[in-house]
Amino acid sequence: MPSFTLLAQSVLSGIFIGALYGLLGLGLSLTWGMLRQINLAHFALAFLGAYLTFQLTHGAGWDPLATLLVVVPCFFLLGASMHWLFARFAITPFNSLLVTFGLTVIVESLIQWIWTADQRLMDSAYGAVRFKLGALYVPLPELLTLVLAVALSLAAWAGLRYTDLGRAMRAAAEDAPIAAAFGVNERSLSLLLSGISAAFAGVAGLCIALSFTLAPSQIYAWIGVVFAVVMIGGLGNPIGPLVAGIVIGISESLTMALTSPAWAPLVSFSLLIVVLLARAKKI
């Protein structure tokens, strides 16, 4: 049996990795639940964001957080224009999965072309900073990820719940024609929502760049577990991915600590299967 400190440390790292799952899942869940689009390209955008952060930090010597000033508006525009394309062709949910897979492949090739297939690790001022909390280590990049994930999830939740714009978005997601009949401009709202989701992907990209080695093929490594997080958290629910992400993150890191790292995927995907089957009964 591993020591208490080791277990506590793995719970902590589970929370951190879970926060990143939640942050990646947030944008995916919003567009999936509210616009009925399954956006695989979300992962490609996150990695594109990570590489841009890497480039600006490494090449131009920016502070990693400052890169958000560039990445967020650019990604907002990118996300909105992607949605414009989908809306223009009235794409079905399943076909959105295929189209965004195509976009993912294109972005992957683009990344590989610019930055090559080699692994890249960003050195930043934050990378080496670690706090000590009792016997536990708290690395600053992971802590930043957690703070960003919680802040954005709460902001999305509050925005959808308390602002007129958010209410209109929820109404349009529920029943677009009826919402339109009550004066909700469903088209521009969905452009806004996709833009925000893509911007979230950009922020997640920053977090990936802070803590992980980058390689183009890594885009696909996140898809499975983040899909599980999104499903378990509930489609369109802004808090769900974060909670589900942390649950999965902790159970994964405990599995790693208690058995071997290779068993970790079993937890998240078994959980996903159980959730899907349980939900199907209700339908």
Added chain:
Amino acid sequence: MRVTASGWIAIAGLALATVPFFKPPAFYETFLYLVFYWIVLATSWNILSGYSGYFSFGHGAFFGAGMYTTATLSGRYDWAFLWTLPAAALVAALFGTAIGAVVFRVGRLRGELFALLTLAVTFVLATVVLNTRIDGGQGVNLGGVALPAIGPTPSATFYFLALALTVITLWTARGIYQARLGTGLFAIHDDEDVAEVLGVPTLRYKLVAFGVSCALAGVAGGIHAMFVSYVTVGETFSIIVPLTVVLMSVLGGTRHWLGPTVGATIITGLVYAFTAGDYAIAGRAAVGLILVVVILFMPNGVLGRFAGRSRTPTRAPDANRTAPAAARSTAPAQTRQQRQGEILLDARGVSKAFRGVQALDRVDLQVRRGEILGLVGPNGSGKSTMINVVSGHFLLDSGRIAFGDREVSGMAAHRIAHAGIARTYQIPRPLAHMNVLENVALPAMFGRNSLGRIDAEREARDWLEFTGLAGKADALPDDLNLHQRKFLELARALASRPSLLFLDEVLSGLTPSEIDNAIATIRAIRDQGATIVFVEHVMRAVMELADRIVVLNYGRVIAEGLPQDVMQRPEVVTAYLGKPHA
């Protein structure tokens, strides 16, 4: 002599089998091997997912199950390679059917949820394989396994194996496409509830399709294990296999048996053309771009766009045998006279609740053979629920229903359809991708009489004649107006030759003259020997047609008897109009 599609497959297969004898450079055979390999994977995926609309993202799991079966049996237990292939098929098929037996039973898990579930199964299987003795994390090396010398060279051997499997796969896909199984799967694709009510054994069909699909993928995996000769979890269970397979099928067209072949050939060719040169990265990007453009501009795939509907052509009926259906079915009228009045459907104490709402509360309902029973009551009184319970769409909470001398409560809906109960839907639910004739032929194929396709279409044409839709036989349901769609519902219910027919508000939304027409039609149906229960709000029709009336309110039977008598009772008037306060 006309060569059938199966014949063409055989001819193409034989022609391609001569290729190795021209001694081409090995990379041609290897390239063609890859084309065949993807054709098999994409086509086998399409048998379940394309035909029935259950898009699976778990094809990698079944392919991988076959791959590791061959790797384990030949690598560890020294089986001869060829003997591992049937085992690979069996393992993959059993695995798939077991998953299907759980997933298909639990609920209607379709679309992206089914896709995700099957994807999750892939990752679970991968983790188990990786961490157990099956792989152990190092991968399985098959370098030492003897390859049977089927062809002159190893690459020719793989070529022959893959070619043979491709021919078998295409025969299977085409065979299922033409057979009842295919028709049933396409009906499931459009509307699973309706398919079941029309008599399609949906659960069994999905399981069979899943099993066949997995078995073929398993064999492909078995051959591929030997081809790559070094099997690893990372390569086998990646997300690339399911995504590529879906992409190929959608590109080619999922509603045609040949669609995946077209897609697989195009994609494999493109990938090869690009990656062979110095532009590997540009090649990948091009494949991605093609995918985006194709889905945006041809959502139904290449064959969906360019090939027409190519099912077995149906002949129009001969001029001299268009006798109306009514004339042909006078025979049962004799027996009908004798058995008139006997109880055909006997429902006792039927209850059904939805969460808090008691939709049916201990309802007793007897239907006598040969009568027209009007089932009336205000909105929400439980009339449609009663139809849904009797036809097997909902399980009842308590009570029992006997039909003739059989107990039908708790039976699957398709077996109830077989027993001779048919229904229409209040809001017409035609199968959108089938034309009017195919819609009506379906219950004739799957219902009580289980006719062959030709006979079923002949039967269907009779009923189209009878309902005045003969001119629309080739139209798609979307092209019909409401009146015609209602009559399509009717024709479809009649085509199974039911002994008991439930009509759920067939008259609502029709104009007065259309109603007159419909009343005459319903009379004509009864005169042919069917017993009819009809739910209706058009009181004129109820009074004209019904021999007897049962009134429901809040899920209870509040009155029963002759039309004029029942509709004047105070409790019935109250139920419809509310209490008089004056």
